[in-house]
Amino acid sequence: MAYTALYRVYRPQTFQDVVGQEHVTTTLRNALRENRLSHAYLFNGPRGTGKTSAAKIMAKAVNCEQPIDGEPCNQCDTCRAISNGSVTDVLEIDAASNRGVEEIRDIRDKVKFAPSDVRYKVYIIDEVHMLTTEAFNALLKTLEEPPSHVIFILATTEPHKLPATIISRCQRFDFHRIPLRVMVDLLQRICQSQGVQVEEQALQLVAKMAEGGARDALSLLDQAISYSKDEVRASDIMQITGTVAQSYFSVLARHIAENDIAQVMEQFDKVMVQGKDPEQFLHDFLYYYRDMLLLKTAPQLEEIVERTMIDDQFAEVAKLYSFPVLYAAIETCNQALSQLKWSTYARVLVELTLVKMCQPNANATESMGASPVNSEELTAMSNRIRVLEERLVQVMQGQVSTPGQQKAEETRKSEPRRIAAASGGSRTPMNRVREVAKAMDENLTRQVRGQWSQILTELKKIKIQYQAWLVNGQPVAAGNEAVVVTFNSAIHCDKTMEAELRSVIERVMSTVLGRPLQLLSVMEEEWQSVDQQVGQKDASDEPEEDPFFAEAIKLVGEGLVEVKD
Structure with a gap:
C-alpha cells in the first residue's frame, strides 16, 4: 500500500482534534448542540490552520446519525461515507479551478433538489476568493436565501478579496496561527505515535519554520524523518530548510559588534560554502536581531522564546549592542531583504550589508563606546x-x-x-520705452514687482518653457499701458518679444494684474541708457532759480513776495 503523508494521516476528524482554534470549534459545537445552524459560513485564516478540515467536520456533524455533544461520531455509515468522499450530497469545490460563472450557475440550479443520502446538502467552496466577479454575482441570491436543506461553507486565505455582499451573508470565523507551544505539543504526540525519536530543539525549529501552519509543520517533520536515521536532530532540520544555527549567529553578531570585518566575512563564507541561501540567511539574521531587541526591551514576553533559545551566549551578545545600533542593524537587514527581490547577485548584496553593519554611523559608534x-x-x-x-x-x-x-x-x-x-540692439522700439520711462507710474511699478512671482507661476502652469524664457527678466518700469522688463541675456530678450510668447505673457499679466499691459523687453544696458537720458532731460527742463528771488524769499517770506514780468 502506498505511503500516506503525515498531514493526511493526522487530519482532524472531530472539532476536538483541531488545535489552536478553540474560539471557532466551541462556537460550532454549541450551535450544533442547540440546532442553531446558519445557511452560510465563512472560514478565513492562514494556510494550514484547519479551515477545510473544520468544514468537513461540520459536514459530518450536521448529517451524523448519532452526534455526541456537537461532535460527529465517525462510526455511523454517514460519517464514514463523508470521510471517504463517497457522498454525492457533500461537495468540495476548488474555486481556483472552477472560478467561472458557469460552474456557479450549475450549483445554483442543483441546490433546489433535495439531498438523496443525507439530511443536508453541504457545499464546501475552497479558495473562494478566486471566483470571478460574475461568479460572485451569480452566487449572491442563492447564498442569501438557499433552500432549508443546503449549507454553504466558504474557505479562503484572503478574505479582503471577497465582496462585502458575500461576507455579509455569512457567519465569519477567523482562524488564527497556531501558537508555537501548541504546535510543539502536537508534533511531540505525532512523533510518539510514530515511534520516532526527536530532539526538543528540532521540534522548536520545525514549529518556527511552519509559522503557525500545522500542515507545513507536519510536511517538514515528514521530510526530516525521511532524512534522518535513528533520531531527528536540529542539525537535520537546518540542513533540510537551509537555516543557520543560533550559535553561529551569536558568533557573527559578536564580530559585528567588534567591527571585525575580516572575521565577519570569514564566518559568512563558511555558510555559503555549505550551500545556504543568502536570502534565507539574512531573513534568519533579521529575526535574531529582532529577538535581541525584544530581550532588551521586554524580557518577560513569551514571544521571544518562539524565535530564539535564550541562552548565556545570546544574553552576552545582547549586552554588546545599544538600542541605536540595534535599530540600525534591523533597518539595514530589512532594506537589504527588500533589495534582494530585484538583485541578481544575492551574495554580494548580503556581503555589502554585513560590511555596512560593521561600519555604523557616528551616533551608533558613539553609543557603542567610541570616544566623543x-x-x-x-x-x-x-x-x-x-x-x-x-x-x-x-x-x-x-x-x-x-x-x-x-x-x-x-x-x-x-x-x-x-x-x-x-x-x-533688441527688437523693442526704444521710443516706446522712453515714453514709459517718462510717464512711469510708481504705484503700478510696485504692483508689477510684487506680483511678478505670481505671473511666473501662472506662466509655468501654461508651459514651463514659457516661464524659463521670462524668469531672468526684471520689471523696472510700468506706465502708459506697458511694462518694461530688462534682461542680461540677448537671447531671452529677443525670445520674449516673439509674437506667440509675447501674447501669452501679456495675457497672463492682464489676468494677474487686472489690467492689460504691453510687454517691452530690453537689454539692461539699453534701459540704463534710456533711464539716464530721461533723468538728464528732466533736470534740464527745470527752470533755473533767480538768486534775487531766492534772497527776497529768505528775507520777507514767500507770502509777501510777488513777481511781475
Whole structure:
C-alpha cells in the first residue's frame, strides 16, 4: 500500500482534534448542540490552520446519525461515507479551478433538489476568493436565501478579496496561527505515535519554520524523518530548510559588534560554502536581531522564546549592542531583504550589508563606546559654521560677491554688449520705452514687482518653457499701458518679444494684474541708457532759480513776495 503523508494521516476528524482554534470549534459545537445552524459560513485564516478540515467536520456533524455533544461520531455509515468522499450530497469545490460563472450557475440550479443520502446538502467552496466577479454575482441570491436543506461553507486565505455582499451573508470565523507551544505539543504526540525519536530543539525549529501552519509543520517533520536515521536532530532540520544555527549567529553578531570585518566575512563564507541561501540567511539574521531587541526591551514576553533559545551566549551578545545600533542593524537587514527581490547577485548584496553593519554611523559608534568629540573642537566647528552662514547671507543679499561670481558677472555683462552690438540692439522700439520711462507710474511699478512671482507661476502652469524664457527678466518700469522688463541675456530678450510668447505673457499679466499691459523687453544696458537720458532731460527742463528771488524769499517770506514780468 502506498505511503500516506503525515498531514493526511493526522487530519482532524472531530472539532476536538483541531488545535489552536478553540474560539471557532466551541462556537460550532454549541450551535450544533442547540440546532442553531446558519445557511452560510465563512472560514478565513492562514494556510494550514484547519479551515477545510473544520468544514468537513461540520459536514459530518450536521448529517451524523448519532452526534455526541456537537461532535460527529465517525462510526455511523454517514460519517464514514463523508470521510471517504463517497457522498454525492457533500461537495468540495476548488474555486481556483472552477472560478467561472458557469460552474456557479450549475450549483445554483442543483441546490433546489433535495439531498438523496443525507439530511443536508453541504457545499464546501475552497479558495473562494478566486471566483470571478460574475461568479460572485451569480452566487449572491442563492447564498442569501438557499433552500432549508443546503449549507454553504466558504474557505479562503484572503478574505479582503471577497465582496462585502458575500461576507455579509455569512457567519465569519477567523482562524488564527497556531501558537508555537501548541504546535510543539502536537508534533511531540505525532512523533510518539510514530515511534520516532526527536530532539526538543528540532521540534522548536520545525514549529518556527511552519509559522503557525500545522500542515507545513507536519510536511517538514515528514521530510526530516525521511532524512534522518535513528533520531531527528536540529542539525537535520537546518540542513533540510537551509537555516543557520543560533550559535553561529551569536558568533557573527559578536564580530559585528567588534567591527571585525575580516572575521565577519570569514564566518559568512563558511555558510555559503555549505550551500545556504543568502536570502534565507539574512531573513534568519533579521529575526535574531529582532529577538535581541525584544530581550532588551521586554524580557518577560513569551514571544521571544518562539524565535530564539535564550541562552548565556545570546544574553552576552545582547549586552554588546545599544538600542541605536540595534535599530540600525534591523533597518539595514530589512532594506537589504527588500533589495534582494530585484538583485541578481544575492551574495554580494548580503556581503555589502554585513560590511555596512560593521561600519555604523557616528551616533551608533558613539553609543557603542567610541570616544566623543572634544568640546573645543565642537566650539571651533560651531564658530566656523556661524561665520560661513553670515558670509552666505551677505552673498545672497548682494553685499559681497565671490571672485567667481564677479568674473561670471563681467562675462555676462560683456556678452550681451557684443550680441546687442552685432544685432543692432533688441527688437523693442526704444521710443516706446522712453515714453514709459517718462510717464512711469510708481504705484503700478510696485504692483508689477510684487506680483511678478505670481505671473511666473501662472506662466509655468501654461508651459514651463514659457516661464524659463521670462524668469531672468526684471520689471523696472510700468506706465502708459506697458511694462518694461530688462534682461542680461540677448537671447531671452529677443525670445520674449516673439509674437506667440509675447501674447501669452501679456495675457497672463492682464489676468494677474487686472489690467492689460504691453510687454517691452530690453537689454539692461539699453534701459540704463534710456533711464539716464530721461533723468538728464528732466533736470534740464527745470527752470533755473533767480538768486534775487531766492534772497527776497529768505528775507520777507514767500507770502509777501510777488513777481511781475
